[in-house]
Amino acid sequence: SAVISQKPSRDICQRGTSLTIQCQVDSQVTMMFWYRQQPGQSLTLIATANQGSEATYESGFVIDKFPISRPNLTFSTLTVSNMSPEDSSIYLCSVTRRDRGPGNYGYTFGSGTRLTVV
């Protein structure tokens, strides 16, 4: 399975600022996903990032708040913009490949970015 390097692993940010999280994969993958895990909560999908097209956002998430880049098949960034304390969460990226069925192996996840907004 793919190996994902996600950084930063954690950050403390001032409200009103923005943070960009990077996700680097050691092999080409078709689909990359960004999740948010609020304190004590489960994972919620923010958006799906496909190379060469606009990211697809889930209900409740908008591009202005969470712009995503996907410049190639091994890299993606998620920016958390104009942050407020409510954005304090763990953000995780995950990947899968188009040529594999979802039941074959599931997704691979990055180790997450713990964001605290003060």
Place this chain on the structure above:
Amino acid sequence: AQTVTQSQPEMSVQEAETVTLSCTYDTSENNYYLFWYKQPPSRQMILVIRQEAYKQQNATENRFSVNFQKAAKSFSLKISDSQLGDTAMYFCAFMKHAPPGTYKYIFGTGTRLKVLA
């Protein structure tokens, strides 16, 4: 819409004992996949086991096995011979069978498992 419910927020088990984590789900789909993920304090999401809905046989991976009851929409995880390293948050997840590019997980709220020495 699909939902996944884990009714046990926290559980504990003695080392070397067996523990079962519960998961129920709701869907009108016939073809889908179910997963258990483990998230230790390192935050890394680790796939523990997966089950295809069309398979009658329960999946098994070493000390981990599932009891999949399709009619009851139940998907419990049994951990045998529990080890201290099994201490983690466990998430049950559902994914419907869909065209490539549309795979999405629905995660349960998680069960925090603590293995006691």
